[in-house]
Amino acid sequence: MRSARKVTVSPRATIREVLETIDQAAMQIALVVKEDRLVGTITDGDLRRAFLRGKSLDDFIDDIYNVSPVKGYLSQPKEDLLQMALAAGVKQVPMVDDQGLLVGVEVIDEYLRISEKPNTVVVMAGGLGTRLRPLTENTPKPLLKVGSRPILETIIRNFTQYGFRRIFLSLNYRGEQIQDYFGDGREFGARLHYLVENKRLGTAGALSLLPEKCEQPVIIMNGDLLTNVNFEHLVNYHNLSGASATMCVRDYELQVPYGVVHSDGATIKQIEEKPIHRYYVNAGIYVLSPEVLEKIPRDRYFDMPQLFQKLIDDGAKTCSFPVREYWMDIGQPADFEQANEEYAEVFGV
CATH class of the missing domain: 3.90.550.10 (Spore Coat Polysaccharide Biosynthesis Protein SpsA; Chain A)
Structure with missing residues (x-):
């Protein structure tokens, strides 16, 4: 699981700020967070569709981001998480704890590869x-x-x-x-x-x-x-x-x-x-x-x-x-x- 710190944006972020975040993190997604809680996600695809509707770089994302994103829970078995991600066709899954607080991001391609842990x-x-x-x-x-x-x-x-x-x-x-x-x-x-x-x-x-x-x-x-x-x-x-x-x-x-x-x-x-x-x-x-x-x-x-x-x-x-x-x-x-x-x-x- 990757840290979410570099991929989070505010609900009041602009499209320009989100693009910068997505480019820097190289994950094709930004997580919209308020008070440490996941409130939505926004992908490069969402931004492209916004441009087609006439949005500009300095517009806010409040009517663009997905307010019902696919998300996983720390307590979720690996098989359930993979099935959910594959069914939804997503490559990144934000992970929250039982209180709904954002804790990280699972990149599904990495999750499918079982790497040996040093623990x-x-x-x-x-x-x-x-x-x-x-x-x-x-x-x-x-x-x-x-x-x-x-x-x-x-x-x-x-x-x-x-x-x-x-x-x-x-x-x-x-x-x-x-x-x-x-x-x-x-x-x-x-x-x-x-x-x-x-x-x-x-x-x-x-x-x-x-x-x-x-x-x-x-x-x-x-x-x-x-x-x-x-x-x-x-x-x-x-x-x-x-x-x-x-x-x-x-x-x-x-x-x-x-x-x-x-x-x-x-x-x-x-x-x-x-x-x-x-x-x-x-x-x-x-x-x-x-x-x-x-x-x-x-x-x-x-x-x-x-x-x-x-x-x-x-x-x-x-x-x-x-x-x-x-x-x-x-x-x-x-x-x-x-x-x-x-x-x-x-x-x-």
Whole structure:
């Protein structure tokens, strides 16, 4: 995803100003932005048609630009974004976050080419899987098959489709089975490395085992999740936000099964029937800037929520990335059954 900074214009820009922007950016499009929000797009084709109607270089663009442009969302799966762009016949798609704020531009020709990313990925695959016993008595949870593949194979293939190939698997419980299955990862389009926890180090502590300093943000993911989140957009969002750490979050609803009474002393003010409370919960996927890794203690249990709280206490910038795509935490037998029922529809295999 490219930065949008060089291709933005004001709704009160002139045709001359838009032409200069399009020429300098060499993208055949300008994004009309007001208060950081995308309000329209204008292409070189729109300008040519305006000249045919008698417009001059010093006319404003307020009646020229497209007020209902094709746009994509950071939380949009890659396949959906490509299908939308191809159906609309557009070569550039402005990208916005869930609040409608402009964050960048996807150039579809570039998006179709999967370039290898320099980022390191760490998948936490050492859990005991206690809640899924007896399924995990002899098999580590990441090797349990959901659909046609083990959970961890789906995770690895999802990363490689976005060009993230340098992947570390953090192992503990029956880790030798995982190593035997995946080997060096070439069969799955990845370059796999292994971090072996001799004792449980938690979702952040295991990062202290990385053998070398990382120069780019690191993606961390729990090894019992199935999701089609757009990892490329996640990393781009982290970089654009300037955050030290980004946590993927998920909507969670909790309904009170009774009428809730709101009172002032003994006086009832309101009765709210079975209210629904909505929260954001930790989705188990993170991006950490390289300097954050230095804050993780070595050889000590340290969880990711502890790390985020430390960053918050230290005044570092931390951001959330809402996951709107499919997401399933396979923690209970019912989750495992549901994931198997949904797998083919979501992942197509």
